Amino acid sequence: MAMQEATYRDALRMALSDAMSFDDSVIVMGEEVGRYGGAYGVTKDLIAEFGPERVIDTPISEAAIVGTAVGAAMTGLRPVAELMYVDFIGMTMDQLANQAAKIRYMFGGQIGVPMVLRTQGGTGRSAGAQHSQSLEAFVMHTPGLRLAMPATVDDAYHLLRQAMTQPDPVVFIEHKSLYTMKAPLNPNAEPVGWGQANVLREGDDLVMVTYSRQVHYALAAAQTLQTDHDISAAVVDLRTLNPLDFETIRPLVENAGKAMVISEAVLTCGVAAELAARITEECFDFLEDPVVRVAGEDIPISVSPLLENNSVPTPELIIETAKKMFV
Amino acid sequence: MAMQEATYRDALRMALSDAMSFDDSVIVMGEEVGRYGGAYGVTKDLIAEFGPERVIDTPISEAAIVGTAVGAAMTGLRPVAELMYVDFIGMTMDQLANQAAKIRYMFGGQIGVPMVLRTQGGTGRSAGAQHSQSLEAFVMHTPGLRLAMPATVDDAYHLLRQAMTQPDPVVFIEHKSLYTMKAPLNPNAEPVGWGQANVLREGDDLVMVTYSRQVHYALAAAQTLQTDHDISAAVVDLRTLNPLDFETIRPLVENAGKAMVISEAVLTCGVAAELAARITEECFDFLEDPVVRVAGEDIPISVSPLLENNSVPTPELIIETAKKMFV
Amino acid sequence: MKNSTLPELYEEMRRVRTFEERVGELFVRGQSAGSMLHLSIGEESAAVGVCASMRDGDTFTTHHRGHGIFLARGADPNRMMAEIAGKQNGYCQGKGGSMHIADMGLGHLGANAIVGGGIPAVVGAGLSARHTQSGAVSVAFFGDGATGQGILYESMNMAALWNLPVMFVCINNQYGMGTRIDQATANPNLHERAEAFGLAARTADGLDVEEVVDAAGVLLDGARSGKPAFLAIDCYRFYGHARKDKSPYRTDSEEEEGRKKDPLIHARGKLMASGLMSEADINALDARVAVEMDASIDFAVAGQEPQMASMFRDVYDAAQPEPEPVRTRIDRVLAQG
Amino acid sequence: MKNSTLPELYEEMRRVRTFEERVGELFVRGQSAGSMLHLSIGEESAAVGVCASMRDGDTFTTHHRGHGIFLARGADPNRMMAEIAGKQNGYCQGKGGSMHIADMGLGHLGANAIVGGGIPAVVGAGLSARHTQSGAVSVAFFGDGATGQGILYESMNMAALWNLPVMFVCINNQYGMGTRIDQATANPNLHERAEAFGLAARTADGLDVEEVVDAAGVLLDGARSGKPAFLAIDCYRFYGHARKDKSPYRTDSEEEEGRKKDPLIHARGKLMASGLMSEADINALDARVAVEMDASIDFAVAGQEPQMASMFRDVYDAAQPEPEPVRTRIDRVLAQG
Numbered sequence A, B: 001m002a003m004q005e006a007t008y009r010d011a012l013r014m015a016l017s018d019a020m021s022f023d024d025s026v027i028v029m030g031e032e033v034g035r036y037g038g039a040y041g042v043t044k045d046l047i048a049e050f051g052p053e054r055v056i057d058t059p060i061s062e063a064a065i066v067g068t069a070v071g072a073a074m075t076g077l078r079p080v081a082e083l084m085y086v087d088f089i090g091m092t093m094d095q096l097a098n099q100a101a102k103i104r105y106m107f108g109g110q111i112g113v114p115m116v117l118r119t120q121g122g123t124g125r126s127a128g129a130q131h132s133q134s135l136e137a138f139v140m141h142t143p144g145l146r147l148a149m150p151a152t153v154d155d156a157y158h159l160l161r162q163a164m165t166q167p168d169p170v171v172f173i174e175h176k177s178l179y180t181m182k183a184p185l186n187p188n189a190e191p192v193g194w195g196q197a198n199v200l201r202e203g204d205d206l207v208m209v210t211y212s213r214q215v216h217y218a219l220a221a222a223q224t225l226q227t228d229h230d231i232s233a234a235v236v237d238l239r240t241l242n243p244l245d246f247e248t249i250r251p252l253v254e255n256a257g258k259a260m261v262i263s264e265a266v267l268t269c270g271v272a273a274e275l276a277a278r279i280t281e282e283c284f285d286f287l288e289d290p291v292v293r294v295a296g297e298d299i300p301i302s303v304s305p306l307l308e309n310n311s312v313p314t315p316e317l318i319i320e321t322a323k324k325m326f327v
Numbered sequence C, D: 001m002k003n004s005t006l007p008e009l010y011e012e013m014r015r016v017r018t019f020e021e022r023v024g025e026l027f028v029r030g031q032s033a034g035s036m037l038h039l040s041i042g043e044e045s046a047a048v049g050v051c052a053s054m055r056d057g058d059t060f061t062t063h064h065r066g067h068g069i070f071l072a073r074g075a076d077p078n079r080m081m082a083e084i085a086g087k088q089n090g091y092c093q094g095k096g097g098s099m100h101i102a103d104m105g106l107g108h109l110g111a112n113a114i115v116g117g118g119i120p121a122v123v124g125a126g127l128s129a130r131h132t133q134s135g136a137v138s139v140a141f142f143g144d145g146a147t148g149q150g151i152l153y154e155s156m157n158m159a160a161l162w163n164l165p166v167m168f169v170c171i172n173n174q175y176g177m178g179t180r181i182d183q184a185t186a187n188p189n190l191h192e193r194a195e196a197f198g199l200a201a202r203t204a205d206g207l208d209v210e211e212v213v214d215a216a217g218v219l220l221d222g223a224r225s226g227k228p229a230f231l232a233i234d235c236y237r238f239y240g241h242a243r244k245d246k247s248p249y250r251t252d253s254e255e256e257e258g259r260k261k262d263p264l265i266h267a268r269g270k271l272m273a274s275g276l277m278s279e280a281d282i283n284a285l286d287a288r289v290a291v292e293m294d295a296s297i298d299f300a301v302a303g304q305e306p307q308m309a310s311m312f313r314d315v316y317d318a319a320q321p322e323p324e325p326v327r328t329r330i331d332r333v334l335a336q337g
């Protein structure tokens, strides 16, 4: 296959389809993944291609969906389970954190749980407090779980393919506002490695470390900062939060002396806290300012679009904050 | 009532009993809280005192226990639900984070959920990976939930009494290794205020910020550091992580210039990350060193006592780390 | 008991139907907050039939498809529509929206966007009712899809064990999104599960609102005196799952058949056959209701957007400090360095 | 099918009983890892009776009281006891302990310290078995207390919906900690719930291991051919919940009555009455088993403590980097500043 335009949604579907064609043990399961084609259309037509034995519509039973995937993964399948919204992770946290994450360790390394839990999060659809959250910190705080969050069409494809070959459970969180984003995609290109961050923009004055949709906000902000304010900001897309690639971040921060971490998750005890703490720990001698956290507000998300949009970082907030770092 | 010796367990039970005597709307519910008296004995004999209508033994249904408490709290009761181990919070996270935490906000401030979820966590009983965790970060990362973690006999009593008068849901996490700790207790004394940190030891060289059992490890370490190494370490017991009292921490860190945060929870994305990030943000100009995180290892807890004990901070690790901060 | 004569029941069902049609319009006009609008058209007899036997002081929770239930319990359609539009004068000041409407005054403990999420709260409300001997019942309304959620069984077990004044109402519109009930379970006789947990349980045909009233009345009476109950109401979801869903997963002929189970048409027929109302009477009533519901759109559209300042309000009790905005924090932090 | 004659069944039950007695000894000697040891004394017929009809390749999960089940599936008592002592030569290298024993070779997908936690895994194993047409069944063993957990119903519903080769075995020892089954549910006829979800379901009396074998055999055969099943086995928990619990919540006379439901004594009676074994034969067998199980204690006590280096191992696959120790991180951090 050659280069083609694809949406983030298409890229995800292609990744699933290619993996299923390549490896008969890959199955897809979840609510509405079959006949309906997925609440966000990611699994559209897979059931026609691979049949209902490999594309399994489930009842609305999130806990058992994850638990079933655990059992399937332990017995030779490569389940890719879908959680329709990451907001529903609360019902699955026992199966995810007490079972999937700990089985290899508790059982002395006898067996792993090579499953992928695909889900999506974030704001942007006026979906209210229980359908708009960014809950990746729960996953990142659980040893044993890998965590991938694609920001680009390329990663929607390649990172998902990579996730499906990992020996350990991967939580793969898409962003609901990115599904219609389009970009050229080459499924045969050599992908960035699993666990490697991607420097999407170089910059000498400031380093922005981020992931998922905020990568695009950061890139837009960096562009404006360069053009309008002569501030040169690097943008790092982490791609995976576990593993976390600090080695890519280090030289950039050492060089710029200023760092900003950007995350849609609520600020307190979130991913931004970990990133800020780590950068400070590792690059303290090089920092001119404290690492700045641009993160979600410590509040639930409203259905009102005005409140919703202002509950998470915006390109404007990123720009405004960056400017303040240079006064 | 005058000063008396009490264990942490006794103090908790007294707090429940006193609150129930004082306020008829307080009910206690959970697995084994009645006839059995609580897995760790905290609710012993309460059923004899207050009857099975107010001390309610439930089936093993953690999600519905929390959900029932939510409904009871919305309709005029003050439920104190017990989750036998904080490790079981995974089954309750939807009811806790999507319901209890968000109801006031989603419903535009019409009503609160004045419930307390008592539970216990931490290592020390060779209870294995699913019964030894410190999962407070999940709670701290959820706007709308208050979080209290008593370290002392005094707080076991007073902080629990205060929790039972909060207008918002409080998760109250005890430490399984503290139940038998004894100290004098005066239930009538004026308590430290809700939401206020407690400076348990002053010190000019280094500030240790911690909570729950690690308070005692920090105090022991600070004693040794003073005696054997001439290092003067302050010890701050946070008592509540939400609200978080930063104003007590600030002057101490500004004075000492060095800070260590200590938490039994796993390091990555844990409470220590938030504390380190915050101290750095607020006291950057005063810091000689990066804030050091002494936290739980990023691994599950083993049943083997040797591995278990070394999976979380020990007084020795605190001492060793502090010494390194002065070479 | 209010709304217990057939004309009253019909009027209430018409109000629900017309309100939902207006919600659809609000969406088409681009004035709803988002597209997660779940209409209860086809299910009116469930909402109206159960609520007819509920009393002041009773409490309830609903699922995401709960507009009709709340209306039947006395909601103001204006404030509902305003909430659905995300406006400040809505029931929840525009923070909740269609899926998170509540009103403590009317005993509405909340709609829920989590399938099954509101179910256990009624067990707690049942405990409260018993504690205060208020005589109130608490009713959980949910869809057939929620029978996939374990928390339903946990809650039913507790209610039965403790003999609480609680009722579980499963509005079986045959679908959870694109999944037909027989694609979600091997035994679609849902009330059998409740029986196995020791509840009084039955299934009513939602075509006939009077059948629902009768079944619900008996079960609610039982619940009030400590015999918790479960009622499944069979009906059909006339339209897509949410506003954007065109239901490609079901055939036109199935839909046509399904929509024949229309409780309004059925009631209309009964009203006329029995001579309780003439066709003209009914048409006049329908027109009156249309005027009321048209007004709700105007009310919603005229409402203000929430103020930005309200964003940090109501995370905690009003007497507590609000969470610090990220911007404020950043400014303070950058005073360092 | 192995272990299907009464002498074989008796021997296996004796092995379980004696092993559990030795676990108690290990605790008294202070050589167990912790006190969370849940003995299955009184429940031997459940473990042995179900496992008698299981085959090589079948998989299973157990609850926290699972020693007997694993033994009946072929576990090495030495490695089990070593694991219970938290030693490196245990099944899980001392990381799991009594509540987290597993062995992939014998199809043991793991014991669980979360009540209900291991149940859904068998649905996944059932999917795998069907995918590979292996002919294997997957069996979830759990206690009566787990019937409080919603995930049981979610799992049964899926198994029935998909006609999976799965069986749910509820070992009803009448108690979950201090709560008697009728204090945990209004309807203790637990198999009725499974029926309501569409499973083949029944209850067997655990007093008679042959009754369990018969019931389990039929249901397992059904499960293997796509009719998932549920079997409740009535028995009595002879001792406290865990090693330290003295069961103050039940009377001596109740315990005395309960312990009369002893499947070993019952089997012994049948063996002698039928002339299959004499008293002397049985005593010789018991003594032989005692020797085997004594050895397991020696094995466990002689085992090494896990190495500190193993602490960071097996969080992830062996080819992946291990998590960085806090100490290492601190040293690197303090190179700053």
Ligand SMILES: Cc1ncc(C[n+]2csc(CCOP(=O)(O)OP(=O)(O)O)c2C)c(N)n1
Pocket: A031, A060, A062, A084, A088, C038, C063, C064, C065, C113, C114, C115, C116, C142, C143, C144, C145, C146, C147, C173, C175, C176, C177, C237, C241
């Ligand atoms: C816990 C959870 N899982 C999945 C969803 C997504 N979802 C919303 S409505 C719905 C179908 C619900 O079906 P049913 O309960 O029958 O209610 P209906 O929509 O038919 O009224 C699903 C799967 C959700 N909101 N919450």
Ligand SMILES: Cc1ncc(C[n+]2csc(CCOP(=O)(O)OP(=O)(O)O)c2C)c(N)n1
Pocket: B031, B060, B062, B084, B088, D038, D063, D064, D065, D113, D114, D115, D116, D142, D143, D144, D145, D146, D147, D173, D175, D176, D177, D237, D241
């Ligand atoms: C999710 C969860 N809740 C509570 C507990 C505490 N607990 C351990 S065993 C047990 C009783 C279980 O009873 P049952 O399922 O009947 O098994 P039995 O102990 O009788 O074999 C309880 C409540 C737990 N381990 N996990």
Ligand SMILES: [Mg+2]
Pocket: C143, C144, C145, C171, C172, C173, C174, C175, C176, C177
């Ligand atoms: Mg439905």
Ligand SMILES: [Mg+2]
Pocket: D143, D144, D145, D171, D172, D173, D174, D175, D176, D177
């Ligand atoms: Mg039991």
